[in-house]
Amino acid sequence: MKKLITRRVVALATAASFAAGVALVGGATTSSAATETPVTGGTLQYFTHSTQFPALDPTNMYTGRDIAFFDSYIFRTLVSYRPVEGSAGSSLVPDLATNTGVPSNKAKTWTYTLRKGITWEDGSAITCADIKYGWSRAFATDVFDAGPAYAIAWLDIPTNADGSSAYAGPYRKTGQALFDKAITCKGDTITFNLSRSVPDFNYFLTYPTTGPIKASADTGDKYDLKPLASGPYKIEKYAINDELVLVRNDKWSKASDPIRTPYPDKITVTFGLNEDVRDKIVLDDSKPNAISLDGLQPANNIKFFENPANADRRMNNYDPYTSYLAANNSKGHLDCLLVRKAIFFAFDTQALINLSGGTTYYGEPGDSPVKPVLGMDYAPTTGNIHDPNYKIDGNPEYAKTLLAQAKKVCPTAYTRATNPSQGIIYYRADTASNKKAAVLVEAALAKAGIYVNTVYKPAGTYNANLSTYRKQTDILSGGWGADWANASTVIPELWGEGCCNYTSNKGTNEYKIFIRNVNKALVELDRNKQAKMWQNLAQYGMDQYWYIRTVFGKSQQTWGSKIGGIYYWEPQGSFGFGQIYVKK
C-alpha cells in the first residue's frame, strides 16, 4: 500500500519542534555527511526492481523520489528546496531565478528574474521563453497527463464548458493568445498571472513541470526518453528495463548554480532487477558503491535492520505519505455512517502492524489525512483512534453494537456489510503483501460479522484506474502525500473537488457547506488562520469516517558501505541525491 502514492509532502520549517520529535526515528544515519570530506569522482550506482522511472519528461514528473533525483542531477527549476538534512531542507532557495518569487496583487501575480549564465547541455542559454514553453506543455493534456494540474487550475486562462482549459497546449495552439497573456516575458523577468490568490505558489515552482523546456528540442511523447539537461549531469543512455547512465554536463557551471555539488563522475541506474537479487545485494553489501532505490521485501527488511553490522547503511523515517481506505459514500454503497464506523472499529490494526514488522517499520495508525510532518496544518483529531472504544487489535463487540443500530437506521448498507452473499467490495492492488494483508483484514472483520469481498486489480495500472474503481467498490485503498507544506494540497484534493476524491460525496447540503469552507481556506492569506481552517475540515471528514482508517507510514532506505553523504531530504521524502558521493 505504501507504493500506491503519487504525491509528496514537505515538513514545514516552522514546525521544527514537531518534525524533530517525530520525523526522524530509528536512528537515521546522517553523520557521515557532516564529518567526512566528500570525494569527487568515481561511479555511483543505483538499482531498482522497477523497469523504468515513471517519467523522465519534466511535465509528467510527479513522484517525490524522482523529483529529488532529477532535480539533483538533471533539471533545474526557478526555485528549489535547500539540499540539506532536517527541517531546513524544506526552505526554498533560488535556483534558475535570482529570488524565490515576488508576489503582488494579493498573491495573484508572481514575478521572477532569471540568473545569468544558465545553459542547456547543448550550450545554449536558458531563456524566459523556455520557461514559458515548459509551462505550456502541461496544457497539452492529450499528450501529458501524469503531472500536477496546478498550472491549468491557477493560470488566468478561461475554461471551456466541459471544464477543460481554453488553451490546448503548444501542439494544437488553440487559445495560444490566452496563454501568452497569462505568462509574460520581459527580458529576463517572467511574470505569472493567476486567476486567484495562491499564497504558496512558489512551492509549486520546485516541480520539474514548472521548469524550462527548449521548444526546438521538444519531441512530444518521445521527449521522455532523452530530456535536455540543465543540471550538472546529462543523460548518456536511457533504456527501459536496462539502465540509465548520467555523465557530467560540461556546459553546466558551478558559478551559475548555488546549490548543486556534483561529486561522482558517472551515475548509473540499473532497472528491472529480480526482487530476490536486489535484496541479496543489499543484504550482502555485494555492491558497496551502489544504492537501492526500493525498499526490501518485508522479511528481508527485518533481517537487514536487525543486524547491527548494517547500522551505517540504513535509515528509517516517517515518509511523506498517509495511506487511507476511502469509503464509497454514495447511495447503495457505504452511505451509512454507522456501517463505516463499524468497519473502522472492527479492524485489527495490530495484525497489520505485525505483518509489516511492527511499528518500527510500519508506522502508526493515523487520525487525519494530513500527516504530522506537515506541521501547523496538522492537529490531532478527536474520535476515531482516540475514541474510548477503539482497540488496536479490533473491537468486534463495539462494531456489532454499531451494526445493530445500523440495522434500523440504514438497512441497505447493513445488509451489504453483513450478508455473506454480498459483502463489502474492497479493491486493492494485486501485490503479494496486499494479499497477505487482505487475509488478516477479512479475518478481523468477520469477527464482527462483516463480510469482505477483496478484489485485486493489476498493480501496474491500479493508480491510473482509481477514478474508475471508486464507483465500483465500497472501499478503495490509496495513499497521498502533500505536494508541499500546506494542506491545500491535501484536503481539497482528497475530499474536495480536486483530482482524487474517491469518497464519491456529492449533493448533500452538509457536503456543499464543506466544499464552501474548503474554497475559503484555499484563498486565505493569513497562514495561521488557514491552518486552523484545515484542522477543522480534517476533523469534520474524520468524524464522517469518509476515510475508514488512515496510517502514517514509515519507509526505510539502505545503501552500500562505500557510499557517503547520505541524508534524508524531508520535503521529497527521499535521499538528498545531490550530496551523495562514493568513498575511496
Next chain:
Amino acid sequence: MLKYVSQRLFYTVLLLLLVSLSVYFIFDLLPVDPARLVCSKNCSPALLRDTRHKLGLDVSVIEQWLRFLQGLFIGRDYGVAAAAIHCPAPAFGYSFSRHECVSTVLSHAFPVTLSLAVLAFILWMTVGVSLGVLAARKKGSIFDRVSTVFVLIGTSLPTFLTGVLVVIFIILKFNLVDPLEIGNWSNPLTDPIGWLQTFIWPAATLAFAYAATYTRFTRSNVIETSSEDFIRTARAKGLSEKVILRKHTLRAALAPLVTLAGLDFAGLLGGAIITEKVFGLDGLGGISIEAVTSSYDLPIIVGTTIVASTFVVVANLIVDITYAFIDPRVRHA
C-alpha cells in the same frame, strides 16, 4: 514439390492475416478500455475522446486492423497535431508507456530473445539428443537410469522454480555474474564473453526442461526405430552397428524431432516469458509480460502476439517443407 510449397505459402499468408485480425477482435471484445488506462487520473470525457483518437481506437475494429496492415507497409502516424509521432514501416503501433514505436521496442527485444532461444536450443538439442541416444543404446544400464531421473526431474520442476533456484543458489551464491549485470544485453559479436555470461544461465534453465523432454523423446524414438523391420534388414545386409545407428536408426528416429524442434524453437522466438521474467531479460517474453502486468500496454501486447504468431506460422511452413525434404513419403503424398 513446387505446387506443395506454393500451396503452403498461400495458406500461411492467409493464416497470418486471420490471426492478426482475430487478435484485434479478441482484444476489442474484452472489457478493457486501453484509452481509459492511458488517460489517467483527471480523465474528462473530452480527454478520453482525445486519448481514443491518439491510440487509434475511435474507429471500428476492422478499420483498426486495416490501418494496422497499412502501417505495416507504409508506416503510420500516432498522436495528434504537432505532437504526432511517425513510426516508419513496419509500424506495429506506438507504445505510450515506453515512448517508442512498437517496432523499435520489438527490434531491441528480439536479439535478446533470439540469443536466449539459440543458446538454449543448442544446449537442449546437444544434451537431449545425445543423452537420449546413449540411453537408448545402453538401455537398462545405470546410465539409462540416471538419464531417466534427469528426465523426470526436468519434466517435473516448473521453470519459474528452477529459474529462481538457479539465481539464488548458483549465480548469487557463487558470485558467478555481477548481480547488477544479470540480464544485461551484450552484443555477441563485440562482447562474446559478456553475452555468454548473460545468457548461459537463463539458457541452461530453459534448456533443462526442454532437454528432459527431448531426451525422453529421442530415447523412445531410437528404441522404437531400432525394432523396425528396416533396421533388421540393414543388419541382415551385414552393416556394422555403427553405420546402422548413424545412417539408418538416427535418420529415421530423429526425423520427427525436426518438426518438434522447429516448432519449439519458433515458440521460443516469441519469447520465453517465465525465464525472461525470472532473469530480467528484456526480450519479447519479458516485455510482453511487463506490458500485461504493469500497464496493459495494448500496442505492445498486440504487437508481440502477432509477431509470436508469425514465428509459429512461418516455422510451421519451414518445418513442413524441411520435413518434405527429409521424408520422401511426405514429398510424394
Next chain:
Amino acid sequence: MADATQVVEEKSADFAQRTPKQIAWNRFKRNRTGVVAGIISIFFVVAAYGAPIIARIFKVGPYELYLEQLDPARANFPIGSFGGISWAHPFGVTPEDGRDIFANVLFGSRISFTVAIITTVSSIGIGMLLGITAGYFRGKVDAAIGRYSDFLFAFPSFFMIVALSIPAVERIQKLGIAQGNNARLLVLIIFLVFFGWPGFARLIRSQALSLRERDFVMAAQAQGASNFRIITKELLPNLWSTAIIFVSLALPGYLAAEAVFAYLGIGVQPPAISFGLLLDDARSKWSSDPAYLLITSGYLIAIVLSLNLLGDAIRDAIDPKADR
C-alpha cells in the same frame, strides 16, 4: 531383435486368451516403480480430496490464522526452527499470516488437481469428439477442424492466456456467470482447454483415420451399422489407450501449469488456497524461511514426479514398444 522377442511373447499361448486391457494390466503390475508411483499418486489424490477430513484429524484448518505461532518482532515469521514445524503443525505455518502449511498443501493440491483433472478431461472430451469426427468422416469436416486447429496453434497460447485472463475474468464476472475465484478458475480452465484440445484431436484424428480402414470397421459398415454405432462400438474401444497415454502426459503438465500461472498472478486469489499461491509466497520468503519453500515445492514436485512415473509405467504397459 527386440521384435523377435515380442512376437514370441505376444503370440505365446500364455497371452493368447487375454484382452489387451488384461495384458496391459499384467505388464503394469510387474513394473514395481510404476506400482509404487501409482500408490503414491492415489495417496496424493486422496489427501487432496480428503483434505477436510484429514485436516480435522490433525485439528488444523486451512483458513485458520495461527497468529500465536508468529513472532511479531520478526515481521510475523514463525516461531521456532524449520518454519515452525511442530506436532500441531507438521509442516509449520506460513510467515506473516500464520496459516497451517500442512492443511494448505492439502487444500492447495485439491484446487490444482481439480483444475488439472477438469482441464484434461475436457480437452480429451473435445479432442476425442472432434478428432473422431475429423478422422472418421473426413472431407469438409476434417478440413474445417484441421484449419481451425492450425489457427489455434498459431497463437502463442501461454502468453494469450496471461494477456487475456484478467479482462476475461472481468467479463465473466460482469456477465454474472461466476464470481471471484470461481470466475478465475473457470477462465483458466476454459483457456487451457481452448488451447489444449487441438493437440489431442490431431492424435485421435490420425488414429481414427487408420482405424476406419481396418477390417472390422469395414465389416461393420458393410453390415449397415450406423455411424454412431461404429464410432461408439468400434472406434472408441480402440482409442482408449491413446487417451490414457494422453492423460498420463497432460495431467502432471496441467498440475504444474496452475502453479506457473499463479506465479504470474493468474488463477485463484487468497484467501483461497492453491499450490501456485503457496509456492509464489514461499519463493519470496526463501531467505528468511527456507523450510517453507522446501516443503511446498517438495510436495508439488513429489506429486508431479509420482504422476510422471505412473504415466511412464502406464505408457510402458499399453505400448511396450515405445520404451523397452
Next chain:
Amino acid sequence: MSTFLEVKNLHVSFPTEDGAVLASNDVSYSVALGETLAIVGESGSGKSVANLAVMGLHNPQRTKISGSAILHLPEGPIDVLSAPNETVRRLRGKAMSMIFQDPMSALHPFYTIGDQIAEAWALYNEGSKADGIKRAVEMLDLVGIPDASKRVHEYPHQFSGGMRQRVMIAMALVNNPSLLIADEPTTALDVTVQSQILRLLADLQKEFNMAVILITHDLGVVAEVADRVSVMYSGRVVESAPIDEIFYNTTHPYTRGLLNSIPRVDNNGIGTRLKAIPGQPPSLISVPKGCAFEARCEFASHVSGGLCHAVNPDLVEKAPSHFGRCHLTGQQVIEIANQNNGVK
C-alpha cells in the same frame, strides 16, 4: 549336392519375467547348395527364431542360444553360433542373406532403393557409388523390375508390395550369397504376386546355385518350390522329410492336421471338409514333459499308457530320410486316419 548349412541341437530362449520362453528347442536341420528347405509351422512354432539365430540377428542380451550352426564355406566350416559377432556380421549379406515377410516395412523409407542396394553391394565390393547404382540396376533387372534404370532412384513407398519384395530379393542377392533365408516372403502379398515371387526365387536359386531356406506356414507354397520340408511345432522339429514323403506319406499327426486344414485340389477330395486343428499350442514357458502336441492330438488316445503325456518322443527315422517325432509309427498314423475317415 553338398551340405551348406548344418544346424544341430539349436536352443533359443528368451528370458522374460514369467520365465524363459523356449522358442527353439533342440532344432536340427540342414540345407545344401541348390536345395530348397521349407520350414513349416504355425506362428510361434520357432521357425523364424531358429533362422534369425543362424543369421545372428537376435539381441545377444535378451537371448540365450546354444547348439551349433555350421556354414560350410569354401575357406572352411564355421560355426556361426559361436563365432565372434564381427565375423558373423561379415558373413551376413555375403555368405548368407535373408528376406522378410513384410516388404513394406523392411526397406528404409528415407533412402532410394538404389542407395539401399548399393550400400549392401559396397560392403563387399570396391567401387564408386555410381558403380553401386549400376549394379543395383542390374539386380533390379534381374528380379524383373521394369524400367530399372529409372526406378532405381525411387523410394520404397513408390513401389507396390510385390515390387518391393523383388527389391528386397535384389538387395539380398547383390553379393551372390550361398544361402538365402526367406522368411515368409509371400505372406503379405496378393495371391497372384505370390507365385510370381516364388517362381522368381526358384529361378534365381538355379542361377546362383544357392541354398534356400523358405520359412512359411503355407503348405501350398511348400508344394510349389521346396525340395525338403521340416515341420516345426512348439519350438521343435516334429517331422522332416523330402517333399513327396511329406505330402503322400505323412507320419506325424500334426503335419496331417496341417494338410487337412488346407484345401487340396490333388486328391479329388471334393466334399472333404476342411479340418482345423482344435485348441492352441502350449505355452513355450512351461514346456510339457510329454509330447507338446498331445493335448490337441486326435491320435493320442491310440497310444497306450499315457505315453504321449509322460514322454516326449524322439525324432526318429520313420522311413529313409524321413524323420518324425511321434510314438506311433507312420503306418499306424495312416491306418488310424483312414479308420476315422471311414467312420465318418
